[in-house]
Amino acid sequence: MILNQASFRDPVGRVYEQNNRVFRNVNNSHREFFNRFLSSAFFTQNRKKIVDTKFIDSIPGEKKKPTTTFWLEHEKIELITYPHEWGFETLKRVALFHLQLQKEAFAEGFVLKDASPYNVQLKDGEPIFIDLLSFEDYREGSFWYGYNQFCDNFLNPLLIRSFSGIEHNQFFRGSIDGINTKITSKLLPMRSWLSYNAVAHVHLKAWAERKVDSTFSGLLLPPQSGVSSKNLIALWESLARFIDKLKVREKTYWGDYENNTSYSVVSENAKSQLIARFISKNGLQTVVDLGCNSGRYSRISLKNGAKRVIGLDFDGVAVDKANSDNFLRKQNFIALQFDLMNPSPAIGWKNRERVTLFDRLPQVDAVICLALIHHICIAKNVPIADFVKFLFTLSDIVLVEFVPKTDPMVKGLLSRRVDVFSDYSEETFKEALLKFGKILETHHIEGSERKVYICQSK
Amino acid sequence: MSKISISVSALFLVLAGSSPAYAYLDPGSISLALQALLGGIAGIAVTYRFWLFKLKSFLFGSKFQTDSKNNDNDNDTKQPK
Numbered sequence: 001m002i003l004n005q006a007s008f009r010d011p012v013g014r015v016y017e018q019n020n021r022v023f024r025n026v027n028n029s030h031r032e033f034f035n036r037f038l039s040s041a042f043f044t045q046n047r048k049k050i051v052d053t054k055f056i057d058s059i060p061g062e063k064k065k066p067t068t069t070f071w072l073e074h075e076k077i078e079l080i081t082y083p084h085e086w087g088f089e090t091l092k093r094v095a096l097f098h099l100q101l102q103k104e105a106f107a108e109g110f111v112l113k114d115a116s117p118y119n120v121q122l123k124d125g126e127p128i129f130i131d132l133l134s135f136e137d138y139r140e141g142s143f144w145y146g147y148n149q150f151c152d153n154f155l156n157p158l159l160i161r162s163f164s165g166i167e168h169n170q171f172f173r174g175s176i177d178g179i180n181t182k183i184t185s186k187l188l189p190m191r192s193w194l195s196y197n198a199v200a201h202v203h204l205k206a207w208a209e210r211k212v213d214s215t216f217s218g219l220l221l222p223p224q225s226g227v228s229s230k231n232l233i234a235l236w237e238s239l240a241r242f243i244d245k246l247k248v249r250e251k252t253y254w255g256d257y258e259n260n261t262s263y264s265v266v267s268e269n270a271k272s273q274l275i276a277r278f279i280s281k282n283g284l285q286t287v288v289d290l291g292c293n294s295g296r297y298s299r300i301s302l303k304n305g306a307k308r309v310i311g312l313d314f315d316g317v318a319v320d321k322a323n324s325d326n327f328l329r330k331q332n333f334i335a336l337q338f339d340l341m342n343p344s345p346a347i348g349w350k351n352r353e354r355v356t357l358f359d360r361l362p363q364v365d366a367v368i369c370l371a372l373i374h375h376i377c378i379a380k381n382v383p384i385a386d387f388v389k390f391l392f393t394l395s396d397i398v399l400v401e402f403v404p405k406t407d408p409m410v411k412g413l414l415s416r417r418v419d420v421f422s423d424y425s426e427e428t429f430k431e432a433l434l435k436f437g438k439i440l441e442t443h444h445i446e447g448s449e450r451k452v453y454i455c456q457s458k
Numbered sequence: 459m460s461k462i463s464i465s466v467s468a469l470f471l472v473l474a475g476s477s478p479a480y481a482y483l484d485p486g487s488i489s490l491a492l493q494a495l496l497g498g499i500a501g502i503a504v505t506y507r508f509w510l511f512k513l514k515s516f517l518f519g520s521k522f523q524t525d526s527k528n529n530d531n532d533n534d535t536k537q538p539k
Contacts, residue, residue, distance in 0.1 A: 144497075148489045200496050208488045226490070230504075231497035238500040 001059070005352040006118065010133045013069075016059075017076075023059050024072040026133070031070055037135060042108035049101060051075050051130045077130060078362050079310060082354055083117040083153065084172035085336040085344055087320040088161050088248045091168060094120045095154035097127040099240045102146075103233060111138040115146030117153045117178075118354070124332050125323075143226040144235065152178035155201055155243065160187045162246040163198070167316055169337055176348045182206045197242040251317065266447035271401075272297070274443055274452055275368065276304040278399055284365040288312065288394055291372035292335055295322030301368070302331045310361070311335035340372075341380050358393075366397040370452075374403045374410045377424055384423055388432035392457040398437070401445070401452045402429050426451070 001023075004015035013026035026034065034055070037043055043050060052075035058065050059073075083091055094117055102112050112134045119131040144150075156179040157168030164187050171179045185206035192198040227235070275297050279287070285307045289298045292311030301309050313319050313335060322328060322335035336357070338344065344357040369391060376382045391398045403410055404426060405419075414421075433439055433455050441454040 143490050143493055147493045151489075200499070205489060205492055208492060212488050227494050227497040228501070231494075231501035234500035234504045235493070235497040238503065 001061075005350070006348070006354060008349070008353075010131075013072075013133050015074075018059065018061075020076060021060075022074040022076045023056070024053075024074060024132070025066070025069050026072060028068055028070060030133075033137065034070075034072065034132075037110065037132070040108055040110070042105055042110060046101070046104065048126065049097075049129060051077065051128055051132070053132055072132070074130065074132075077121045077123055077128070078308075079334070080121060080360050081334065081336055081357075082172070082344065083157070083178075084169045085338055085357065086169075087316045087323060087335070087337050088158065088168070089320040090122070090323055091117070091154065092158055092243060092246060094127050095150075095158060095243050096240055097129075098150070098154065099236045099243075101129055103236050105135060106138060106229070106233065109138050110135045111142075111144070112136075113145050115150035115153060122334050125329050125334065138229070140229060141226045144232055149178070150239075151201055151205070152180055154178075155239065156181060156184035158243060158246050159192070159198060159202065160184055161248060163188050163192050165248075165250050167337075169316070173345060173347065176354065182209055195242075197238070201239075248317065248320070264447040267445050267450070270446040271370065271452070272300050274445075275300045275370075275399070278366075278368075278454060279304040279306050282366070282397065284397070286310075286362065286364045286366075288361070288364050288367045290340070290367060290369040290391075290394075291375070292322060293318045295325050295328050295333070295335060297368055297370060298322065298333055298335070299325065299327055302328070302333060308332040310364070312338040312340070314339040314341075340376060341382075361394070364395045366399060367391055367395040369398065369400045371401055371403060371409075371450075373400065373429075374407070374413060374424075378410060378413050378421055381421075384428050385432040385435065388429065389436050392436045392455075396457045398455045398457070399452060400433075400455070401450055402426055404449050406449050429453075 001016045001018045004017060007013070007015035007024075011027075012030055013024050016023045016025065038053060038055070053072050056071045056073045059071055083094075086094070097120060098112070098115060098117075105111060113136050114134050116131070116134075119129060119134055120127050121130050122128070157171065160166045160171075160179065161168055166187060168179065181202055185202050188198060188202060193203065278284070279301045283305065284301075285305075287298075287301050287306045287309045289295075289301065289309055289311040292298050292309075292313045293315070295311055298309040298311045309331070311319070311322055311333065313322070314337065316337050319335040319337045322333075328335075338357060346352065346355050346359075348354045373384070373387060376387050377384045388400075391400060405411070405414070405421075405424065430439070430453075433453060437455045437457040439453055439455050443452045443454075444450075445452060
């Protein structure tokens with residue numbers, strides 16, 4: 001049984017995994033609450049929004065039943081993702097989901113005691129709440145204790161992106177607790193002072209926090225009575241209305257890559273047909289689309305038999321576009337903002353609280369890697385053999401496109417630098433493929449000098 | 459309103475550097491005081507919008523009925539059981 005290293009923050013219970021099943025060991029003090037919660041109308045009517053959970057007497061292999069604790073079993077979420085891998089739109093969606101769920105829980109007398117973005121995951125394209133220990137009974141007149149956390153993890157990151165064009169992702173990689181209000185206040189432009197919500201939840205809050213920090217005289221009581229239930233609802237609704245209107249203003253080259261691409265229609269169609277055949281012929285169910293861009297080949301994979309696609313791309317706008325695609329959003333698909341040259345690190349307590357994406361990826365049937373190799377091996381200097389070796393660490397079956405130096409895109413990459421890439425050739429590429437696997441098929445892409453290799457690891 | 463007054467007073471006392479009897483305020487606590495204030499403002503805004511729609515509906519007739527109806531629902535958002 002493996003202890004989930006992220007579950008220590010709430011001492012009431014810990015999460016364990018065993019044989020692809022997820023268990024939570026909870027202190028008996030919460031037994032009565034969970035009896036009520038799991039049979040409440042809120043829980044039973046929100047089965048798609050809250051991770052499926054049931055009481056179990058004991059876990060497999062347990063010799064003695066616990067006396068001071070009890071067990072819950074949760075449905076396993078296949079891929080756990082983190083906010084630094086989400087695009088703006090996903091973070092916004094999760095923020096609105098959190099506020100809506102909070103409101104619905106409130107109607108049944110429950111509140112969320114925190115507002116961690118790690119408590120929400122995406123399943124079949126929809127947000128799902130996974131940390132049931134976050135729910136507790138509402139006491140009239142108490143505060144929204146997750147307010148600070150909500151600001152740091154949702155509101156502030158969304159604001160700095162929307163107002164200042166600064167992506168939240170790098171912040172979250174460096175700070176597991178989000179972006180605090182004082183930093184946010186400094187990063188927001190002058191025009192944010194025209195927004196009531198930015199002033200109230202960021203600038204005024206930051207000013208008050210600085211005041212307290214600097215005087216430390218402090219020293220005053222928090223108000224003796226909290227916030228009335230009517231005002232809490234009004235606060236959540238006003239935040240939701242504000243967040244719903246936030247937008248990313250800038251455009252990126254990659255965000256509109258499908259329209260900017262230099263490939264001919266003939267080449268695109270040839271590649272699409274190749275992917276469709278590759279997926280359907282081999283019955284591939286779970287696919288990683290490396291450099292997925294706005295999801296063109298993920299879409300083709302899903303339309304040709306793949307049951308699940310995980311798209312990875314370093315461009316936030318492209319990732320948002322893929323996740324907003326009308327077809328993809330109804331599928332078991334997620335596009336994550338992920339830079340292969342600087343992948344998701346392990347962060348938090350002992351570097352084990354939140355682990356790398358490679359440690360979280362489920363077993364996949366195939367990796368597709370189209371039009372990416374030159375960006376890694378030429379733009380970023382990764383040796384071609386090392387890149388090929390890496391692909392085989394993700395999956396036994398690899399479909400990879402080789403882009404030669406004669407290709408206009410590679411010529412463009414090399415036009416402003418000295419060509420020091422003597423090993424970047426189809427020969428060395430093939431040698432690497434044969435070193436780590438075997439080549440099953442090779443296809444020339446019509447209308448280009450590119451080739452697609454379908455390979456299997458040794 | 460009284461809660462807003464308490465929050466405003468609380469904020470004022472903190473920011474003025476006053477030292478009331480029981481003491482200790484960390485940034486988390488200031489957010490609670492602020493939250494009470496902002497919650498109060500949001501509550502007033504809801505009531506304001508509700509009566510504004512009522513007024514518009516009264517003055518301009520059925521054109522605003524739908525909005526007014528929606529706002530009624532907003533105002534009646536379910537309270538905890």
